[in-house]
Amino acid sequence: MALRSPINVLKTPVAGGACAVSLTALLALAQPQQMVVNPSWGLVIEAAPDAAVVTEASVRESISKSGLPWKVRHLSTGIELVLVPAGRFRMGASSGDQDASKAESPAHEVVISKPFYIGRTEVTQRQWQSVMGSNPSRFQAAYFREEAEQQRSAAVGRITESGVTKQEAEAKLGPRPIWVDDTNDFPLDSAPFAEVEAFCTKAGLKLPTEAQWEYACRAGSTAPTFGPLESVAWCGENSGDRTHAVATAAPNAFGLHDTLGNVWEWTADLYIPNAYVQRSASSADPAVTGAGPRAVRGGNWLSLPKTCRASCRIPAAEVRTPRIASEDRMMGATEGRPQYPAYGFRVVLEP
Ligand SMILES: [Ca+2]
Numbered sequence: 024m025a026l027r028s029p030i031n032v033l034k035t036p037v038a039g040g041a042c043a044v045s046l047t048a049l050l051a052l053a054q055p056q057q058m059v060v061n062p063s064w065g066l067v068i069e070a071a072p073d074a075a076v077v078t079e080a081s082v083r084e085s086i087s088k089s090g091l092p093w094k095v096r097h098l099s100t101g102i103e104l105v106l107v108p109a110g111r112f113r114m115g116a117s118s119g120d121q122d123a124s125k126a127e128s129p130a131h132e133v134v135i136s137k138p139f140y141i142g143r144t145e146v147t148q149r150q151w152q153s154v155m156g157s158n159p160s161r162f163q164a165a166y167f168r169e170e171a172e173q174q175r176s177a178a179v180g181r182i183t184e185s186g187v188t189k190q191e192a193e194a195k196l197g198p199r200p201i202w203v204d205d206t207n208d209f210p211l212d213s214a215p216f217a218e219v220e221a222f223c224t225k226a227g228l229k230l231p232t233e234a235q236w237e238y239a240c241r242a243g244s245t246a247p248t249f250g251p252l253e254s255v256a257w258c259g260e261n262s263g264d265r266t267h268a269v270a271t272a273a274p275n276a277f278g279l280h281d282t283l284g285n286v287w288e289w290t291a292d293l294y295i296p297n298a299y300v301q302r303s304a305s306s307a308d309p310a311v312t313g314a315g316p317r318a319v320r321g322g323n324w325l326s327l328p329k330t331c332r333a334s335c336r337i338p339a340a341e342v343r344t345p346r347i348a349s350e351d352r353m354m355g356a357t358e359g360r361p362q363y364p365a366y367g368f369r370v371v372l373e374p
Contacts (some may be wrong), residue, residue, distance in 0.1 A: 033153065040286075048071050058156075059092065060092075060145070061092075061095075062092070062095060062374065064097060064098055064099075064227065065095040065096055065097050065098055065104070066095065066096045066098065067092040067094070067095050067269045068094040068095060068096055069092070069093055069094040069101065070092045070093060071083075071086075071087060071093055071107075072086050072087070072093040072094075073093075073094075073278070075338075076274060076278040077093075077276060077277065077278055078245060078276055079276055081277065082108060082242075082243065082277070085108035085109070085110065085138075086106050086108050086138070088108075089108060089109075089138045089183070089283035091106050091138060091374055092106070093105060093106050094106075094143070094278075095140065097226070097228070097370075098374065099154070099226055099227070099234075100146075100150050100226050100228070100370075101149070101150055101153065102143075102146065102150055102152055102228075102370060103143040103144070103176055104140035104141065104142060104143065104370075104372055105140065105141065105143050105277060105278045105279065106138055106139075106140055107135075107138060107139055107140070107238070107239050107277055108138050108143055108284055109135050109136055109137050109138050109236075110122050110134075110238070111132055111133065111135065111137055112132075112133060112135070112237075112238050112241055112243075113129055113130050113131070113132060113133075113245060114130065114131055114133040114234055114237050114238070114299070114309075114334070115127045115129060115130035115131060115299050115334050116128050116129075116130050117130070117199065117245060117247045117332070117333070117334060118130075118245065119157075119332070120247045120332065121330060122247065122330075122335075123247075123332070123334060123335075124335075125296070125297075126296045126297070126298075126299075126336055127299070127334045127335070127336060128299060128300075129299055129300070130299075130303040131299060131302055131303075131304060131305070131306065132304065132306070132310060132368055133234050133238070133276075133305070133306050133308075134305065134306070134307040134308070135234065135235065135238050135308065136307050136308050137308075137373065139235060139371055139372070139373050139374070140371065140372040140373075140374060141231060141235070141239050141268070141279065141370070141371050141372075142279075142369035142370045142371075143278060143279060143280060144269035144270050144272075144279075144280050144281060144368060144369065145210035145211070145212075145269050145281055145285060145288065145368065145369050146150075146210065146211050146222070146291055146368055146369060146370060147207065147208050147209065147210060147211060147269055148160050148163070148206050148207055148208075148209050148210070148211050149207035149208065150211070151181055151211040151222065152186075152207075152220055154225050154226050155218070155221070157227075158208070158211070159211075159212075159213045159218070160206065160210075160211055160212045160213055160364070161212055161213050162206060162209055162212055162265055162266045162348055162364065163206045163209075164202070164203065164204045164205070164206060166203070167202040167203040167204070167265075168202045169195070170202070171200040171201075171202040172200075174200065175196070175199065175200050178192075178196055179192045179193060179196065182195060182196070189228075190199035190211075202335060205344070206268075207234050208268040208270075209266050209267070209268055209269070209282070210266055210267055210269055210285055210286045210367040211286075211302050211367050211368070212286050212364040212365070212366060213265060213364045213366070214368075215237070215367065216289060216317055216339065219289050219368050223370060226370070226371055227372075228370040228371065229291065229369065229370065229371045229372070229373065230289055230290055230291040230368060230371065231288075231290055231291065231369070231370075231371045232290060232291050232292050232308070232309065232310045232311075233290045233298075233309075233311070233318050233336065234293040234306075234308065234310070234330070235322065235371060236282075236288065236290050236320050236321075237320070237334060238331055239274075239277060239279055239282065239319065240275065240279070240282035240333045241333045242275040242276035242277040242279065243276050244275070244276070244333065246333075247332040247333060247334070248283060248331065248332055248333065249275045249276065249282075249283075249333065250273060250275070252272045252283065252284070252328050252331055253291055254272065254334075255273045255274075255275070255283060256281070256283040256284030256285070256322070256331050257281070257284045257285045257310045257324050258267050258283070258284040258322055258323070258324065258325075258326050258327070258328060258330075258331045259324070259326050259327055259328075260328060261323050262284070262285075262324040262325070264324065264325060265324055266323075266324050267285060267324070268287060269281055269285070272284065272285070279369075280301060282320075282321050282369075283321050283322055283331040283332070284321065284322055284323060284324065284326065284331050284334075285301050285323065285324055285367070286323050286324070286364075286365060286366060286367030286368075287319040287320065287321060287323045287337075287365050287366050287367070288319060288320050288321050288366075288367060288368050289317055289321065289339065289366060289367075289368040290317060290318045290319065290320055290323075291310065291312075291317070291320055292310060292312075292317065293312060293313045293314075293315050293316070293317065293318070294309040294310045294311075294315070294316045294317060294318040294336070294337070294338035294339070295311055298311055316338040316339050317338070317339045318336045318337070318338065319336075319337055319338075319339050319366060320335070320336060321335070322335060323365040323366075324365070325365065329357070339366065346359055
């Protein structure tokens, strides 16, 4: 049977009063539909911001006024990007933040002069693999299997100490452990900066500047965190000492997930501790270029809450301070691969 077109439906005879309804429906059909134009690099997922995600009406209005679609899938990587509107914010230590370091002061006004797209999530292992053809991440199935087996073995060992056989201990513990065997949607981790740059170049994407990152992370919030850490971030308090699939923690008011926690995020900016001292009271689109250690942002799966803050900034571990070197060792850094599995990233596209 052929599918009926809307016009055929309207031609179907209906009982009294329905003629007026049909005419209304016909007029509605005659209204020009809003055209959704896909950019050359992507496919529009949602043209207008979802009010349940972008909760501030003024932000939705700014996004709509830009004339750009809100959520777009980047064609060559599959990365979901959301539009962040132009605006201004106070960058650096939040008012009354006792955990802020000197490098986060003075707080100062920053103008973001143009809207930009930013990854809704950290880049995933699937997305990295599709572009680079390999996956350097520590947190893959083999890691989780090994962890699960080590824990099982330790538990069996504790029980057999009381004199029971290994078989009896196994029976007492019940079914073998189940581990995470699919990490496609986990964040990419352990990639050095040069490889992250190579990914961005191949994909035609960029890393955010520190200012873009903090503006996107805050999403209008002036507090150290945009929400309660236990619901918005995988950090040392709740992660079980590992990364988690992206977008399993609650998003911020721009619809971005995991800006705080999960993996630290590389930025394009050179890390200069007193960068903010050198700025004027109001800066437009600040960027710190040059060769040297990059600033990483947001804290990770092992971080203390005091580190998972919007304004927290540290140098990547390419240049070692004693504090970071000890963290490196704790997180399994090896010779020749110093970037510990704490680092990932999200991308930016400037339309
Ligand atoms: Ca993160």
